[in-house]
Amino acid sequence: MFINYEHEDHVYNVTIERKNNHYFVTYDNTEYKVQAEEVKPGQLKIKIGDRIIKSIITEGEKEKFVFVEGQVFKVKPVELTSMKKRKKKDEGDLSSPISGKVVSINVKKGDLVKKDDVLMVIEAMKMEYLIRAPYDCKIKKVNFKEKDQIEIGQTTVEISKKED
Amino acid sequence: MFKKILIANRGEIAVRIIKACQEMDIKTVAIYSKVDKDAPHVQLSDEAINIGDPIPLESYLNIPKIIKIAKETHAEAIHPGYGFLAENPDFAKSCSDINIKFIGPPPKVISLMGDKIAAKTLMEKAKVPVIPGYHGEKQDTSSLINEGKKIGFPLLVKAAAGGGGKGMRIVHSEKLLEESIESAKRESKSAFGDNTVFLEKYIDKPRHIEFQILADEHGNVIHLFERECSIQRRHQKIIEETPSPVMTNELRDKMGKAAVNAAKAVGYTNAGTVEFMVDGNLNYYFMEMNTRLQVEHPITELTTGIDLAKWQLRIAAGEKLTLKQNDLSQRGHAIECRIYAEDPANGFLPSIGRLTKVEAPIGPNIRDDSGIYSGMEVTSFYDPMLSKLITYSENRNDNIKKMIWALSHYIVLGVTTNITFLKEVLNHAEFKKGNITTHFIDNFFKDWTITKDGLPVDAIIALAVYDSIHTKSKEIVRYKEEDPHSPWKHVGRWRVGGREV
Numbered sequence: 001m002f003i004n005y006e007h008e009d010h011v012y013n014v015t016i017e018r019k020n021n022h023y024f025v026t027y028d029n030t031e032y033k034v035q036a037e038e039v040k041p042g043q044l045k046i047k048i049g050d051r052i053i054k055s056i057i058t059e060g061e062k063e064k065f066v067f068v069e070g071q072v073f074k075v076k077p078v079e080l081t082s083m084k085k086r087k088k089k090d091e092g093d094l095s096s097p098i099s100g101k102v103v104s105i106n107v108k109k110g111d112l113v114k115k116d117d118v119l120m121v122i123e124a125m126k127m128e129y130l131i132r133a134p135y136d137c138k139i140k141k142v143n144f145k146e147k148d149q150i151e152i153g154q155t156t157v158e159i160s161k162k163e164d
Numbered sequence: 165m166f167k168k169i170l171i172a173n174r175g176e177i178a179v180r181i182i183k184a185c186q187e188m189d190i191k192t193v194a195i196y197s198k199v200d201k202d203a204p205h206v207q208l209s210d211e212a213i214n215i216g217d218p219i220p221l222e223s224y225l226n227i228p229k230i231i232k233i234a235k236e237t238h239a240e241a242i243h244p245g246y247g248f249l250a251e252n253p254d255f256a257k258s259c260s261d262i263n264i265k266f267i268g269p270p271p272k273v274i275s276l277m278g279d280k281i282a283a284k285t286l287m288e289k290a291k292v293p294v295i296p297g298y299h300g301e302k303q304d305t306s307s308l309i310n311e312g313k314k315i316g317f318p319l320l321v322k323a324a325a326g327g328g329g330k331g332m333r334i335v336h337s338e339k340l341l342e343e344s345i346e347s348a349k350r351e352s353k354s355a356f357g358d359n360t361v362f363l364e365k366y367i368d369k370p371r372h373i374e375f376q377i378l379a380d381e382h383g384n385v386i387h388l389f390e391r392e393c394s395i396q397r398r399h400q401k402i403i404e405e406t407p408s409p410v411m412t413n414e415l416r417d418k419m420g421k422a423a424v425n426a427a428k429a430v431g432y433t434n435a436g437t438v439e440f441m442v443d444g445n446l447n448y449y450f451m452e453m454n455t456r457l458q459v460e461h462p463i464t465e466l467t468t469g470i471d472l473a474k475w476q477l478r479i480a481a482g483e484k485l486t487l488k489q490n491d492l493s494q495r496g497h498a499i500e501c502r503i504y505a506e507d508p509a510n511g512f513l514p515s516i517g518r519l520t521k522v523e524a525p526i527g528p529n530i531r532d533d534s535g536i537y538s539g540m541e542v543t544s545f546y547d548p549m550l551s552k553l554i555t556y557s558e559n560r561n562d563n564i565k566k567m568i569w570a571l572s573h574y575i576v577l578g579v580t581t582n583i584t585f586l587k588e589v590l591n592h593a594e595f596k597k598g599n600i601t602t603h604f605i606d607n608f609f610k611d612w613t614i615t616k617d618g619l620p621v622d623a624i625i626a627l628a629v630y631d632s633i634h635t636k637s638k639e640i641v642r643y644k645e646e647d648p649h650s651p652w653k654h655v656g657r658w659r660v661g662g663r664e665v
Contacts, residue, residue: 003631007619016628025628027621036629042521044626055626058520058577064630065520066623070572071584073623077631097513099544103350118343121350124514124544127330127398128351 004078011078094131094156100124102148107157111139119157122150131156165481166190166240169267171205172230172255173245175535176551177457178205181243184473193237195230197223199543204535211237218545224248227255234264241265241480247547250456251278267480269379269433269455276430277453280324281362287450290429292422295441295449297364305345312341312363321345323352324360329399331355334366369444369601372396372451373408375423376464377436378475380485385427387420388464388472389494391437394600395589397512402582402605403589404460405499406467409560409598410446419448426453435461435476459552462531463498466556497563498556501571501586505548508585509613514548517541520578525570529556542579550576560598564590585612 005012015026025032035047046053056067066073104121107113113133120131120142141158144150168191171178178194182205185192194209197218206212213233215223223229225248234242242259244250250268253275259266268274277283281299288294297319298311312319312335321344323331331352333344349359376388392408393401407416423438430453437458439451461472470487479485505515519540524532534551542548555570557563571587589595592608601607 001632001635003628005619005624005627008613010618012619012624014624014628016632018632023629023632025625027624027628032621032625034625034629036633038630038633042630044629046626046629048625053622053626055622055630056521056523056575056577057626057630060517060520060578064627065577066627067521067575067577068620068623068626070587071620072577072581073619074580075619075623075627097511099516103354118347121347123351123354128347129513130347 006076006078007073094119094134094159095153096122096129096131096150096156097152098122098124098129099152100129100150102144102146102150102156103128105142105144105146107139107142109139109141113137113139113159120144122156133159135161137161165483166265166477168193168210168237168239169241169243169477170195170230170234170237170239171209171243171245172224172249173243173247174200174203174205174224174546175549176533177245177247177459177535179208179535180533181245181473182208184471184477188474188477190477193233193239195224195233197545199541199545202537202540204537213237218543220248220545224546227252227258230255231258231262231264234259235262239264241267241477243267243476244456246456246459251454253278265480267434267476269436270431273430273432274455277455278325280322280326280452281360283452284450286429287426290425292426292429292450293448295364295367295451297362299362299364303360305342308345308361308363309338309341312345313338315363315365318366320364320366321348321361322364323348323356323358324362325356325358326352329396331361332399367441367443367449370394370603371408371410371442371600372401372439372602373411373419373442373448374437374439374454374458375420376458376461376472377423377427377432377438378472378479378485378487379427379432379434379436380479381433381482382484384485385424385432386485386487386489386492387423388468388470388492390416390419391458391460391463392600393460394602395595395604396602397508397605399602401460402502402504403499403586404463405497405560405563406463407494407497409600410442415446415448422448422450426450434479435472459502459549460500462533462552462554463500466498466529466531466554467494467496468492469495496556496558497560498554499563499567499590500552500554501567501590502549502582503551503553503574503576503586504582505542505550505579506582507580508582508609512582514544515542515580516544516548517579519550519576521575522577523575524551525553525573527566527570527573529566530570531555536576550581561596564596585609588612 001016003014017024023034037045042057044055058065063076100122103123107119115135117133118130122129137159140160170193171181182192192209194205194212195215196206199218249255253271256266256271284294318336321333331348333348335341335344353359372393373390379385391406393404395403426438437454440448441451442448506512522538531554536550555566557566
């Protein structure tokens with residue numbers, strides 16, 4: 001069984017086979033022979049040599065959460081056939097960092113703005129989040145108006161690098 | 165003593181107050197918004213009343229609705245918790261108007277201390293040191309800009325009605341002053357309904373040290389020592405401890421007396437906190453007085469052995485303080501870590517979603533004040549604080565280790581939390597030495613990310629095993645049904661660690 005996991009923009013390729021009482025996990029050209037028991041739903045006790053890994057795994061809507069050695073990792077499974085192309089976060093990507101309400105818009109289409117100018121103010125949980133220009137640029141499109149509800153990841157303002 | 169009170173709050177603080185009431189045989193009425201119908205405070209209370217829409221203004225901030233419920237349920241008093249209506253003088257007044265006791269100071273004191281400008285002026289008169297700044301009435305932007313230039317940079321723009329970092333801006337240069345004033349005014353308007361701001365000098369290497377006060381309604385005021393709350397992000401505390409690593413007996417005595425004087429100067433009653441800014445040379449300045457039970461009150465409870473929530477109830481019921489200042493002592497060391505649903509690697513943005521698993525650490529001298537459970541939905545309607553973890557030990561070094569152990573055994577899955585971040589702060593060499601200021605997080609954890617080394621091999625193995633157990637078992641069933649001769653049918657007899665698959 002081949003599985004790919006995505007964690008913070010990295011994809012990890014893993015193979016696991018079950019033979020008798022053991023699992024054979026291959027990752028990064030190393031094979032780990034382990035014994036495992038799911039002691040409670042999602043709670044694993046894994047014996048690897050004379051070491052024991054205790055881990056708790058739960059499933060969210062799209063991702064899995066792994067608790068191991070006091071740390072939590074959020075991991076997304078990746079379909080083998082459609083290896084997700086890693087999208088490099090463009091510094092001109094002005095997506096909303098939070099779901100909230102647009103409280104003010106300081107620019108309109110066609111405006112020329114300077115680096116760090118505030119383009120839009122979004123409020124959530126009584127805190128304000130400022131969308132700033134990443135560099136000197138021209139406003140191509142403003143996707144929201146004041147008092148609009150905005151969801152996390154939605155593009156607030158579209159910009160283009162100023163042509164000299 | 166009261167027979168029944170209403171708790172106008174949610175989350176861990178509502179739970180904390182209900183537990184105090186139960187120990188004192190006081191019946192409790194909880195209120196809850198639609199999204200909180202299964203919340204712990206609803207489960208624990210004797211009565212729970214649905215207050216409607218989750219939007220705070222329609223629920224936990226809705227004074228007429230809450231007052232109506234208090235009347236209908238015959239509650240004799242209302243405990244406001246912290247946040248929401250805790251420091252709202254109109255609410256306190258609405259309670260006293262219908263002869264329901266508001267568990268906190270009188271409305272007049274709340275308004276006075278809620279108006280940070282008036283509070284500072286009063287403290288200056290009472291000879292409590294205050295930070296230089298502009299607390300004037302001219303609130304137009306150009307006057308404020310002029311005053312700001314006089315004070316010099318860096319300076320702070322603060323909402324007069326603010327708290328918890330809301331409506332607060334640090335301004336490093338004149339260029340950003342106008343924008344910061346306007347944005348602070350807007351934020352303050354939407355959070356507190358008032359856009360008055362003031363400006364003050366920004367203190368170098370500042371520590372935030374506050375003193376807990378208890379004042380009864382018969383003129384007795386005591387302080388219960390300090391809390392060091394310098395570790396903050398976005399101007400909100402995340403780690404608090406007591407005693408403060410810089411405190412000396414002499415300074416404690418001086419600041420404690422100043423705090424008691426501050427409380428006496430305003431005719432304070434019930435539990436309150438006097439916040440001071442302390443600079444690198446241990447000069448202290450009055451910042452503000454919080455007229456409520458603080459989030460971080462448990463560390464004082466652990467080091468003094470005094471139950472602050474119960475004393476709030478006793479004082480509100482008219483009882484006299486039986487505690488005398490000279491009889492109080494501080495013993496050992498306590499730390500509180502606030503567990504937030506937020507992403508420290510991404511500007512501490514709140515994280516929402518369903519908590520797929522919650523399991524708190526259990527051990528000697530570990531306290532978990534929590535308002536969450538497995539399966540609970542964390543929404544964007546309310547503050548993203550999930551719980552507070554508090555540990556107690558003989559001394560600071562031992563206690564840091566205990567807290568790190570406890571955090572390592574705190575399981576919260578389903579949303580991103582700050583648990584790993586908190587551990588790294590506690591593990592930081594400067595934190596361990598006690599060299600902390602309110603800039604600590606900005607100075608040392610600016611570009612912090614959770615995993616420098618990516619996914620550890622143990623996590624990968626655990627995931628693969630989990631997926632192997634869970635995906636294949638479904639396939640096995642299918643193969644068995646479809647093809648009785650399939651080699652997979654033998655899989656059904658495999659035993660993994662002694663358990664039939």
